[in-house]
Amino acid sequence: MIRLSKLTDYAVVILSFMARDSTKVRAAMELASATGIALPTVSKILKLLLNAKVLISTRGAKGGYALAKAPEKITIASVISALEGPIALTECSISQQGCEQASGCEIRGNWGLINQTIHNALESVTLADMNIPVRAQNSAWQNEILIPVASLYR
Amino acid sequence: MIRLSKLTDYAVVILSFMARDSTKVRAAMELASATGIALPTVSKILKLLLNAKVLISTRGAKGGYALAKAPEKITIASVISALEGPIALTECSISQQGCEQASGCEIRGNWGLINQTIHNALESVTLADMNIPVRAQNSAWQNEILIPVASLYR
DNA sequence: TAATTGAGGACTATTCTAGTCCTATTTAAC
DNA sequence: GTTAAATAGGACTAGAATAGTCCTCAATTA
Structure with missing residues (x-):
C-alpha cells in the first residue's frame, strides 16, 4: 500500500x-x-x-x-x-545521487512519469x-x- | 512524501x-x-x-x-x-471499521476519489x-x- | 542419489513515526 | 504593568514497521 x-x-x-x-x-x-x-x-x-x-x-x-x-x-x-x-514514490526520484544498483537504473527516469501523474492527481483536489x-x-x-x-x- | x-x-x-x-x-x-x-x-x-x-x-x-x-x-x-x-493512501480507505475521530469523517469517502485516481495512474503504466x-x-x-x-x- | 533450486516461515536489528513535554515568546485584557 | 492565554521551537521517548537474514523442507534434474 x-x-x-x-x-x-x-x-x-x-x-x-x-x-x-x-x-x-x-x-x-x-x-x-x-x-x-x-x-x-x-x-x-x-x-x-x-x-x-x-x-x-x-x-x-x-x-x-x-x-x-x-x-x-x-x-x-x-x-x-x-x-x-516532496511527493515522490522512490528515494531516487528525490535525491539526485545516482543509485548503486548495478543495472536497471534506466528505470529511474520512468518513475518520474508516475510521480508526476500522482502529483497532478493530488494537485487537482x-x-x-x-x-x-x-x-x-x-x-x-x-x-x-x-x-x-x-x-x-x- | x-x-x-x-x-x-x-x-x-x-x-x-x-x-x-x-x-x-x-x-x-x-x-x-x-x-x-x-x-x-x-x-x-x-x-x-x-x-x-x-x-x-x-x-x-x-x-x-x-x-x-x-x-x-x-x-x-x-x-x-x-x-x-491494496493501494490506498489512508488506513480508513482500506479497513471498513469506522474511524474514531469525533468529526471530519465525511472526508473519508473523498479520499476514495484520490485513491482511485492514483490507482488508475499506476494501472496505466x-x-x-x-x-x-x-x-x-x-x-x-x-x-x-x-x-x-x-x-x-x- | 546427489546437487541444485525454490517454498515457507521465523527471527532480529534498525529505522521511522507518533506522540509528548518543556521552555521561551508574543499579545490581549484587566 | 501584570497576568493569562496563546503560539514557537525544539528535545525526547516508546512503539511499530521495515529491511534484511537465516534455517529447514520440498521438488526436480542429471
Missing part, C-alpha cells in the same frame, strides 16, 4: 474542519477537541502547516490559526508536501473538495479519468 | 531486468548478481511476486522464475499491491514502459494528462 503518514491524514481532517468557516481564527485547543486528536499532536501538525504557509497564525491571547488561502486554493498536494516533504459529501459518483467519474502515460510510447 | 517501500522499488528493478528477455527462466541467484541486491532479499521479493501470480516458478535444478505474463500486461499497480497490499529510455517527453506529456476529479463537483 502506498502510505500517507497518520499525521498527514490528521492534517487533512483538521484543515477540512477549518475550511467550513474558512476565515475564522481557531486555537489549537479548539481544533483538538473538535477533531478528537490529542492537543500536542494537533499542535505539531499546525506548526508544520504554518511553516509550509498553508496556515497563518496569531500569537497571544485570542490568537490561533487560520487558513492562509481560500479552501479552493489549498491543494491536497500542498498539504502532503507540508507534512512529508482541494480542501474545498474534501468537504463535499460523497455522492453516487463512482461509476461516472472513473470513466472520465484519462491518463495516457503509457500510450505516449506506443 | 508518499512512500513506496524499498522492497517494492527493488521489485520493479528486478522485474524490469526480467522483462528484457521476458520468457527466460532465471534463478534467484542470477537476479541477485544482475541487480546488485542481496540474495536473501531478492528471494523474499520473488516469493511475494509469485504469490501474487506476477511470476511463475520452476523448482529443482535448472529451475527459476519467469514472468507469468507479457511485460505489457504486468502493471505497476499489480506489482505494488503484490508487495504492499506497465513493466514494458519502464524499460523504455526516457526521452524529451516531459513538456509534452504533462499537458496530455487529464484528471478531472475536482471538476466533477463544480
Whole structure:
C-alpha cells in the first residue's frame, strides 16, 4: 500500500474542519477537541502547516490559526508536501545521487512519469473538495479519468 | 512524501531486468548478481511476486522464475499491491471499521476519489514502459494528462 | 542419489513515526 | 504593568514497521 503518514491524514481532517468557516481564527485547543486528536499532536501538525504557509497564525491571547488561502486554493498536494516533504514514490526520484544498483537504473527516469501523474492527481483536489459529501459518483467519474502515460510510447 | 517501500522499488528493478528477455527462466541467484541486491532479499521479493501470480516458478535444478505474463500486461499497480497490499493512501480507505475521530469523517469517502485516481495512474503504466529510455517527453506529456476529479463537483 | 533450486516461515536489528513535554515568546485584557 | 492565554521551537521517548537474514523442507534434474 502506498502510505500517507497518520499525521498527514490528521492534517487533512483538521484543515477540512477549518475550511467550513474558512476565515475564522481557531486555537489549537479548539481544533483538538473538535477533531478528537490529542492537543500536542494537533499542535505539531499546525506548526508544520504554518511553516509550509498553508496556515497563518496569531500569537497571544485570542490568537490561533487560520487558513492562509481560500479552501479552493489549498491543494491536497500542498498539504502532503507540508507534512512529508516532496511527493515522490522512490528515494531516487528525490535525491539526485545516482543509485548503486548495478543495472536497471534506466528505470529511474520512468518513475518520474508516475510521480508526476500522482502529483497532478493530488494537485487537482482541494480542501474545498474534501468537504463535499460523497455522492453516487463512482461509476461516472472513473470513466472520465484519462491518463495516457503509457500510450505516449506506443 | 508518499512512500513506496524499498522492497517494492527493488521489485520493479528486478522485474524490469526480467522483462528484457521476458520468457527466460532465471534463478534467484542470477537476479541477485544482475541487480546488485542481496540474495536473501531478492528471494523474499520473488516469493511475494509469485504469490501474487506476477511470476511463475520452476523448482529443482535448472529451475527459476519467469514472468507469468507479457511485460505489457504486468502493471505497476499489480506489482505494488503484490508487495504492499491494496493501494490506498489512508488506513480508513482500506479497513471498513469506522474511524474514531469525533468529526471530519465525511472526508473519508473523498479520499476514495484520490485513491482511485492514483490507482488508475499506476494501472496505466506497465513493466514494458519502464524499460523504455526516457526521452524529451516531459513538456509534452504533462499537458496530455487529464484528471478531472475536482471538476466533477463544480 | 546427489546437487541444485525454490517454498515457507521465523527471527532480529534498525529505522521511522507518533506522540509528548518543556521552555521561551508574543499579545490581549484587566 | 501584570497576568493569562496563546503560539514557537525544539528535545525526547516508546512503539511499530521495515529491511534484511537465516534455517529447514520440498521438488526436480542429471
